[in-house]
Amino acid sequence: MTNRKLAAVLFADIVGYTALMQSDESLALSTLEKFKQELDRQIPANQGEIIQFYGDGCLCVFNSSVDAMTAAKKLQLAFQKAPVVPVRIGLNVGDLVFRDGNVFGDAVNIASRVESLGISGSVLLSSTLRDQIKNQPQFEVTSLGKFDFKNVSLPLEVFALSNEGIAVPKKNAIKGKLKTVSPKKTKWQIPALLAAVLAIAALFWFETDDHAIPTASVQPSIAVLPFRDMSPNKDQEYFGDGIAEEILNTLAQLEAIKVAGRTSSFSFKGKEPTIAAIGEALHVNHVLEGSVRKQDDKIRVTAQLIKVADGFHVWSDKYDRDFDDIFKIQDELAQSIGEVLLTKLAPEQRLKLTTKTAPKSAAYDLFMKAKHIHKNIYNSSLNIADFLKSEQLFLQAIGLDSTDASVHAGLADLYDSFWVRIPEMDTLAKEKYLQLMEQESKLAIQLNPNLAYANQVRGYILRRTNQTDASFKHFLDGYKISPKNPESIIGLANLYLDMGLHEDALQFAEKTIQIDPLYRQGLTMQIYCNFYLGNLEETVNLCQSFLDIDHNNMTALEYLFRASFLLDDKKQALAAWEQMETIDANTTERLGLELEHALLQNDTAYIDIILAEENQNAKFNVYYYRGEKDQAETAFQLATEEYLSYADTEAIPQGNIYLDLLKNRRLQQYQTKAWFKQALNVEKKKYDYLFNKYPRADAILK
Numbered sequence: 001m002t003n004r005k006l007a008a009v010l011f012a013d014i015v016g017y018t019a020l021m022q023s024d025e026s027l028a029l030s031t032l033e034k035f036k037q038e039l040d041r042q043i044p045a046n047q048g049e050i051i052q053f054y055g056d057g058c059l060c061v062f063n064s065s066v067d068a069m070t071a072a073k074k075l076q077l078a079f080q081k082a083p084v085v086p087v088r089i090g091l092n093v094g095d096l097v098f099r100d101g102n103v104f105g106d107a108v109n110i111a112s113r114v115e116s117l118g119i120s121g122s123v124l125l126s127s128t129l130r131d132q133i134k135n136q137p138q139f140e141v142t143s144l145g146k147f148d149f150k151n152v153s154l155p156l157e158v159f160a161l162s163n164e165g166i167a168v169p170k171k172n173a174i175k176g177k178l179k180t181v182s183p184k185k186t187k188w189q190i191p192a193l194l195a196a197v198l199a200i201a202a203l204f205w206f207e208t209d210d211h212a213i214p215t216a217s218v219q220p221s222i223a224v225l226p227f228r229d230m231s232p233n234k235d236q237e238y239f240g241d242g243i244a245e246e247i248l249n250t251l252a253q254l255e256a257i258k259v260a261g262r263t264s265s266f267s268f269k270g271k272e273p274t275i276a277a278i279g280e281a282l283h284v285n286h287v288l289e290g291s292v293r294k295q296d297d298k299i300r301v302t303a304q305l306i307k308v309a310d311g312f313h314v315w316s317d318k319y320d321r322d323f324d325d326i327f328k329i330q331d332e333l334a335q336s337i338g339e340v341l342l343t344k345l346a347p348e349q350r351l352k353l354t355t356k357t358a359p360k361s362a363a364y365d366l367f368m369k370a371k372h373i374h375k376n377i378y379n380s381s382l383n384i385a386d387f388l389k390s391e392q393l394f395l396q397a398i399g400l401d402s403t404d405a406s407v408h409a410g411l412a413d414l415y416d417s418f419w420v421r422i423p424e425m426d427t428l429a430k431e432k433y434l435q436l437m438e439q440e441s442k443l444a445i446q447l448n449p450n451l452a453y454a455n456q457v458r459g460y461i462l463r464r465t466n467q468t469d470a471s472f473k474h475f476l477d478g479y480k481i482s483p484k485n486p487e488s489i490i491g492l493a494n495l496y497l498d499m500g501l502h503e504d505a506l507q508f509a510e511k512t513i514q515i516d517p518l519y520r521q522g523l524t525m526q527i528y529c530n531f532y533l534g535n536l537e538e539t540v541n542l543c544q545s546f547l548d549i550d551h552n553n554m555t556a557l558e559y560l561f562r563a564s565f566l567l568d569d570k571k572q573a574l575a576a577w578e579q580m581e582t583i584d585a586n587t588t589e590r591l592g593l594e595l596e597h598a599l600l601q602n603d604t605a606y607i608d609i610i611l612a613e614e615n616q617n618a619k620f621n622v623y624y625y626r627g628e629k630d631q632a633e634t635a636f637q638l639a640t641e642e643y644l645s646y647a648d649t650e651a652i653p654q655g656n657i658y659l660d661l662l663k664n665r666r667l668q669q670y671q672t673k674a675w676f677k678q679a680l681n682v683e684k685k686k687y688d689y690l691f692n693k694y695p696r697a698d699a700i701l702k
Helices: 017-023 025-045 065-079 106-116 127-133 237-251 262-266 275-282 323-345 347-352 361-381 384-400 405-419 427-447 452-464 468-481 486-499 502-515 520-532 536-549 554-566 570-583 594-601 604-612 616-626 629-646 658-662 665-670 674-693 697-701
Strands: 002-014 048-054 057-062 087-099 102-104 123-126 141-147 156-161 221-224 286-295 298-307 313-322
Touching: 002 017, 002 025, 002 065, 002 106, 017 025, 025 048, 025 057, 025 065, 048 065, 057 065, 065 087, 065 123, 065 127, 065 156, 087 106, 087 127, 106 123, 106 156, 123 127, 127 156, 221 237, 221 262, 221 275, 237 262, 237 286, 237 361, 262 275, 275 286, 361 384, 361 405, 384 405, 405 427, 405 452, 427 452, 452 468, 452 486, 468 486, 486 502, 486 520, 486 697, 502 520, 502 658, 502 697, 520 536, 520 554, 536 554, 554 570, 554 594, 570 594, 594 604, 594 616, 604 616, 616 629, 629 665, 629 674, 658 674
Parallel strands: 087 123, 221 286
Antiparallel strands: 002 057, 002 087, 048 057, 087 102, 123 156, 141 156, 286 298, 298 313
């Protein structure tokens, strides 16, 4: 049932909850418990309704703006009492659509934007709501000024409740979901003459706050959410993920249906977003959700197909099976549900639907558990015990069925994740796991050369040892086998970035985002490519967009710092630095950003140490930042001549830095200098060789 009415919207969320959960889980959970208790107490007491809890946030509505403000004020005063809960609150009023327990409308979107400007202990409100309570003397409000919000056409004035005990943000320190404005004054980029800094993002967290109803597209489109584990023992999460993946892979075979990628669909795992929010975030018009429940030797799987536009359940069903062959059940359910979806969405494609033959269930059961621990636990915890547990399960699976290529590929993939974290000085361990990776990945290809996953893993391992041609072949084979899988494309992007073919790498990255809008490796690859191509303003925009959905992503913060420094945006650079330090005090040292930070802070003692050393690149950075042009040119010329003294122009190139030099804004003034032309020519020869040897991204992706 749908109805529309004028109502006040209250958004509240816990400031810094993600970082708190990482540092002290028990404190985070107790903080969340108090947050929910106070909302459960105050919202109904002030004639409001809690629409939805979502992670560390909550959406509420009120028929009266006065009631909404009263609740917000009481909540913040309660949150300030020990144990303190750091909450920010945003309010707005407007025309809302109520449908099936969900709320939609621009008023919701604006309320979340207003809330994003807040700090712990603050209550912010839109000018629309302020006009409704301006004659209420119990509310003291202060204007913070007008702001240009993302996805809001006109600037909006925002007010802060300023009663005693309520925090008010300082106007010059406000930040939130605002439109990015490119700096008018730009400076040049630090040189990347001798090397490019590459990183892989490790963590991704999605939190949506836009609740507008998406416009339906002509083509049927769907997001397949991970099936929730409703079992009493909570031990079937991997099975629920597996069912969703099988259905996703089954539907991805077909041209008639657009299928949101796994990363995007699975980003909602453990959260409670509305169907409308999922549809808007992933640009789909249908959502499939479900659950698994195992009890004794029985398993029940439920599934429901929901239309995003109106929340209507197009279809739902349940499947009861014995648990003696669960992975045969998985394929059976994928086929069955796939047929139903095609009947509803694209009946002409039904005959093209096929699923793979189920492997031996016991070995595959172990494989799925091992891979789940690797991807979802070890890659986050980096705990050796989790690595060993995953390894043991992979080895047990191989013991049951040594002919399954996916198990060997999974084990090689696990060893690769472990290998990159072994310190360089531990040469014995490095060599040991490199040999294991080589052995398992090669065996996986021998067993099944047509398995996309095996080709992806083999490509990465060959890349580790600079076997570029062989690596390219496997990445390309993986893409041809599974062209709708972003994992098949991002390997090519990494390889082309290694070679210095940045424009091609960027095209590959953009393709992964078309397939999977929240695919974190594609998002970070876009950041890398734009940074090394000198697109600094775009780098800042990409980093800020990534941080909107993953507040503590270290790669986005690192490159936000780097690009902001080069754009002479000291405030933004230092804010990014401080956030990195808050998350991990050792990270900034590992990233080698101390000199840039010292220059921003005018740390003369550190800078003097740098100038006393023989690192000409570092000296160039100091002199250029200080505006000492003659000294900067001398230092960079010395660095270039040192490079030219050992630059090997005869060897077959594995990579080049031609675009890094050519697109580097700081270096453009030197392009008429003979010594710089010589360096460009050396790198251009390498670039031309690689450019002509490997096909263009658009030719591969067409």
